[in-house]
Amino acid sequence: MSAFVQLDDVALTYGSTEGTVALKGATMSIERGQFAAVVGPSGCGKSSLMKLVTGLTPPTAGTVLVDGAPVRGPLKIVGMAFQNPTLLPWRLLLSNVMLPLEIVQPHRARLRSHRAEYVEKARQLLRTVGLDEFETKYPWMLSGGMQQRANLCRSLIHEPELLMLDEPFGALDAFTREELWGVLQSIWMTKKFTTVLVTHDLREAAYLADVIFVMSARPGRVIASHAVDLPRPRTLETTFDPHFIEIVHTIRNEIAQIRNEATAIAARKLKVA
Amino acid sequence: MTRNRRRLEVAMPWLISIGILLIWQLAVMVFGIQPFVLPSPIDIFKALIENYTPIMQHATFTLVSTMIGFLFGILFGLFLGVVIGSSRLMYVGLYPVLIGFNSIPKVAVVPILVLWLGIGQPTAIATAFLLSFFPIAVNVATGLATVEPEMQDVLLSLGATKTDLLLKVGLPRAMPYFFASLKVSITLAFIGAVIAETIASNDGIGYLMLQASSQFRIPLMFAGVFVIAIMGVATYLLFALIERRMTRWAFRGHDIQPIGGG
Numbered sequence: 001m002s003a004f005v006q007l008d009d010v011a012l013t014y015g016s017t018e019g020t021v022a023l024k025g026a027t028m029s030i031e032r033g034q035f036a037a038v039v040g041p042s043g044c045g046k047s048s049l050m051k052l053v054t055g056l057t058p059p060t061a062g063t064v065l066v067d068g069a070p071v072r073g074p075l076k077i078v079g080m081a082f083q084n085p086t087l088l089p090w091r092l093l094l095s096n097v098m099l100p101l102e103i104v105q106p107h108r109a110r111l112r113s114h115r116a117e118y119v120e121k122a123r124q125l126l127r128t129v130g131l132d133e134f135e136t137k138y139p140w141m142l143s144g145g146m147q148q149r150a151n152l153c154r155s156l157i158h159e160p161e162l163l164m165l166d167e168p169f170g171a172l173d174a175f176t177r178e179e180l181w182g183v184l185q186s187i188w189m190t191k192k193f194t195t196v197l198v199t200h201d202l203r204e205a206a207y208l209a210d211v212i213f214v215m216s217a218r219p220g221r222v223i224a225s226h227a228v229d230l231p232r233p234r235t236l237e238t239t240f241d242p243h244f245i246e247i248v249h250t251i252r253n254e255i256a257q258i259r260n261e262a263t264a265i266a267a268r269k270l271k272v273a
Numbered sequence: 274m275t276r277n278r279r280r281l282e283v284a285m286p287w288l289i290s291i292g293i294l295l296i297w298q299l300a301v302m303v304f305g306i307q308p309f310v311l312p313s314p315i316d317i318f319k320a321l322i323e324n325y326t327p328i329m330q331h332a333t334f335t336l337v338s339t340m341i342g343f344l345f346g347i348l349f350g351l352f353l354g355v356v357i358g359s360s361r362l363m364y365v366g367l368y369p370v371l372i373g374f375n376s377i378p379k380v381a382v383v384p385i386l387v388l389w390l391g392i393g394q395p396t397a398i399a400t401a402f403l404l405s406f407f408p409i410a411v412n413v414a415t416g417l418a419t420v421e422p423e424m425q426d427v428l429l430s431l432g433a434t435k436t437d438l439l440l441k442v443g444l445p446r447a448m449p450y451f452f453a454s455l456k457v458s459i460t461l462a463f464i465g466a467v468i469a470e471t472i473a474s475n476d477g478i479g480y481l482m483l484q485a486s487s488q489f490r491i492p493l494m495f496a497g498v499f500v501i502a503i504m505g506v507a508t509y510l511l512f513a514l515i516e517r518r519m520t521r522w523a524f525r526g527h528d529i530q531p532i533g534g535g
Binding site: 051054055056074075076078080081082084086088089090099100102103104105138140154155158164 | 423442522
């Protein structure tokens with residue numbers, strides 16, 4: 001099976017040639033329908049990865065392939081969600097969720113004439129995350145967790161083939177976060193879109209992902225990948241499974257090592273200067 | 274207690290205004306201040322009643338000049354705000370020019386306007402316009418600049434154009450700023466119109482006051498000042514009401530509690 005998302009020796013430098021090197025020699029491949037997680041120390045260029053794959057930023061070197069074709073501009077088959085839910089406060093929840101339909105073709109052209117059909121679709125999606133009673137509320141009337149559920153719905157309404165999540169649960173309390181892992185997993189299990197989850201939370205990565213990529217400190221590079229072969233659906237019980245703990249522990253050690261090396265390099269640079 | 278406090282909040286502006294007038298009246302009476310130095314509120318009120326018809330005519334004239342100038346100010350301010358707020362190059366290029374323009378005392382511009390537009394209403398309208406567009410432009414530009422980068426990424430990754438971004442996110446996001454600036458701008462438009470009228474006009478409250486001054490009718494002058502202030506407060510309240518109506522979502526959180534958890 002060929003890869004759906006493929007990065008080959010990708011580099012990304014912000015600014016001029018002297019600028020910040022965010023990524024260097026990043027290589028990874030994600031299969032169609034796979035749930036991938038990307039973890040690493042802070043500032044390792046995980047968010048740059050998001051921008052590269054969605055076509056918002058072109059790579060400085062190397063190639064980014066999605067669905068066999070090089071990424072040259074914004075991809076319509078992508079859905080995105082960030083830590084900040086960014087729902088529009090002047091729109092009701094339902095119309096917030098339907099926003100992508102006003103942008104993406106062919107929905108954009110069909111929206112007016114097939115409105116009822118699309119509304120029904122948005123309602124159904126809200127139902128899957130338990131928000132169907134709140135469609136006529138404004139986002140600011142809802143709690144952070146509920147806003148993030150709606151954000152998830154918005155990123156999925158146009159049925160993207162690729163879902164990009166940048167620390168979507170990072171700002172939530174631990175209980176809400178764990179609850180939303182379950183919600184996301186069940187949506188993914190029914191629709192099987194390819195997913196890339198960027199996160200700091202190793203338990204979150206191990207709970208949700210089929211494969212976890214570990215990135216090095218800046219300039220970011222993929223230094224290891226781990227297959228997570230735990231059976232699905234995973235539950236909070238799974239997180240106490242010895243095998244789960246072992247995976248989290250291994251990755252934790254890798255990241256600790258990267259951080260130590262980075263500190264050593266920084267100290268050496270300081271000495272030279 | 275809370276209900277009493279609410280009532281007090283509603284009554285407060287009236288209590289303060291009436292209090293000031295009372296102190297004024299008492300001061301004039303106690304210290305025996307002459308009417309040609311400072312007329313008492315009662316004298317001013319008398320002058321207002323006696324000259325009711327001419328005052329109303331001139332006030333209407335000023336109000337019309339102000340509103341027309343303000344309308345142009347809204348249109349141009351909105352346009353300029355969108356241009357500055359959505360293009361980095363335009364922002365960099367236009368900002369110093371705008372700041373420079375805004376630093377010019379508009380009184381100094383009126384003689385130039387008279388040269389072009391003559392004595393009368395067009396000059397008053399133009400002055401009202403020149404004073405009122407700036408806050409609108411700056412506020413709209415600020416509103417456009419507050420769009421979250423994540424929101425832009427979400428829409429751009431879906432293939433949104435710059436126009437999409439502006440219509441779906443930028444302009445609605447800028448609306449609270451826009452409506453807030455209207456409150457400031459309408460009072461500036463009044464100032465502009467009255468300034469122009471005192472310099473170059475044969476109508477309007479500004480002209481009336483200048484006439485009253487040259488005839489030494491001090492209470493009438495003060496009556497003019499009062500009428501301007503009342504029109505200013507009334508239009509301010511009108512636009513404050515429109516602001517609340519149009520951008521209710523921006524005033525969230527005070528009386529509405531968030532629902533549920535998770």
